[in-house]
Each structure stands twice: as structure tokens, then as C-alpha cells.
Amino acid sequence: MLKVWNWYQNCLSVHPVKTQVVSSTILWGVGDLTAQFITHSATKKRLQLSDSDAKFMVNWKRLAVTSMFGFGFVGPVGHFWYEGLDKFIRFKLQLMPKSVRFVATKVAMDSMIFGPFHLFVFFSYMGLCAGKNLPKVKEDLKRNYVPALVLEGGVWSVVQVFNFWYLPVKYQLLYVNLFCLLDSAFLSWLEQQKDASWKKCFQVFHSKNEKGGQC
Template structure:
């Protein structure tokens, strides 16, 4: 493991963007593999879990793995690289907050949750829908079904993760730290997307979207 870490540090120093892109793609792909395993294991034990037609097959859905990995490479890697570096520069040089101070960390976490978090979820669900061949109407329905539950759950977990990240982890390693948690996050997002119209998701939808639909009618 020490050799791997040294090799990673060398790659990050020599090719920071490429290293972030490739590592993000690998981690998100592995996360989807784990998500497929978790979904099938859960479906075998609990009848309320709904699987899509592709997921009913016990074989690995490699199309999903590749699609999710591409999301990690094309979005999480490059955007995350510039996002964390840019946030640090903005807070230090424009707002002149002392690095690692309470004000610095709190503001960085808040901006990450308000801007990057919702954008990441919106792009993930939209991209996955279109990449897997779904229509615009289907993607819209799935956004209504999946976006809010995911945002609520992640808003309760990621701030804690990011406080530790922004307070103790050097900025050049912050995306790697995030990606390690994104392994679990990609499991959660993939699992959430594969739940279709599970009853607990219908409950979320009825609280917010159905009420608005009734008002609009």
C-alpha cells in the first residue's frame, strides 16, 4: 500500500488533472459494481426493492459500470479538481480568510453544499438517464423521483465529511479524500436510481411534487 501511495503522489505531482480524472473514473466504476451487488443482495431479502429489467439478470451490467465510470472521469475528476483548488484561492485571496480557520472551513463547506452538491446530483441523474437510453420524459420523472431523497440524505452526511476534509486534508488530496467517500456515495446513488418507484420514494414525491401538482391544477 505504501508503494501505491508513493506512486499516486508522484502521479499527482507530475500530472494532477490526469491523475484526478483517472482515479475518479476507477472509483466511481468500482462503486457501481458494489452498488449492483448490494441491490441484488437486498432484493433477495426484501420484497419491496424494485429492480429494473436490466438489473434482474444476475450478471454484471457492464454498461452501467462503464457509464458511471465515465461520469467520474468526465465530471467528478476535472470539475472536482478545479472546484476545490478554486474554492481555496477564492477564500484565501478574495475573501482573505485564514486557511483552515473556522470561518474558512465553514464557508467552504457551505458553498460546496449549496453549489456543488445539488449540481452533482442533477447532472448525475440526468446523465445516467440519457446515457442508458431513456427519453427526456423518463429522465424528468426520475429526477422528480430520485433527486430530492438523494439531496436530503446527502445533506445530512456530506457536511461532516467535508468539515474533516477542508480542515485537515491538504487541498491537493481533497478530491482523493472525496472520491474515497464517493465510492460509498456512488453505491448509494446507483442503488437509489435502481429502486424505481419504491414506496419510500413515492412518499417523498407525494410530500413535495404531488402537492405542487394539485395546486397547479
């Protein structure tokens, strides 16, 4: 395990962007596979099906699409975002590293800029890759975006406080990527929930004429 860690550190130092891209691809793929298994298990339990009646079959297309999101967006964009965010707050805002204002500003900017943008790109990308037209993608965004933003917002803020306060910048990428394993599982699961009744509690942007459930 120590050899693997040393090898990863070396790759991160020599090829930071490539390492981030590869690790993001793998972790988002594993996250989606986890989400598929969780959805399958929940469905099997709800319908009271036996193992022989409901075998777990991997959706390879969905797995590939989600992995490519890690490859094309999370890896490269995430790398430059966290590097740029640190430099901006250090040199432009001239805040002292590890101070309360430094960490609070980082968390606030990450939550208000990168978080919402990341979710918008994810749901738009997944919808388009599924062959949906723009009106359908917009409808899915209405259904999924706000629930994801609310549910993820609180969790990621806590995660990032620890990240920005205690870890050096070069390790923040690895830390975020590890949590992206859980994040990709959550987002993949959420995207597959379709019109689940609990989502209607978050659909504050729907028109008044659209019928929905009550919280």
C-alpha cells in the first residue's frame, strides 16, 4: 500500500493533470457502478424478488458515460479550479492561509460557483448522452437540480472546510477525488430517481399550473 501511495504521489507531482483525469475517471466509474447496484438492490427488495429472478446486470453504457464525465470534466476542470482558487485567494485577496477568513472564503466560493456549475453540467451532460432533446433536459434539470444542490450543499461545505483548513493544495485534489466516489454514486442514483415524490418538495421553480406533491 505504501508503494502505491508513493507511486501516486510521484504521478501527481510529475503529471498532475493527467493523474487527476485518470483518477477521476476511475472513481466516477466505480461510483456509478455502486449506484447501479444500490438501485438494483432497492428495487429487488421493494418488489420482493429472489436473486434468480433479478440478477444484477451492469449498464455498461451508463457506466461509460459517467466515467467520461470524470474524464472530461471533473478531472481537468476540478484540477484547475482548486489550483486557481488557492492562488486567487492567496495573491489577489491576500488572505492568510489557514486563517478563518481564508477557509471561509474558499468554502463560500466553491459552494456558490463550482458546486452549482458542476451539477448543471452533470445533469445536462447525462441527459444529452441519454438521447434526450433540450426541452426534456430542461425538465430533468427542474426535477433534479435543486434537490441535488440542497442535499449536497451542506455535506460538501463540511467536507471542504476540512480540506481547505488541514490539507496542502497538492493533496486537496486527491481528497476531493475520494469524496467524488461517493458523490458520483449519489448523483447517478439521484438522476435515476425520475419523478420520485420526495423531489417535489424541492421543485420551487415549477410553474404554478404544474401539479405536484406536497411536502
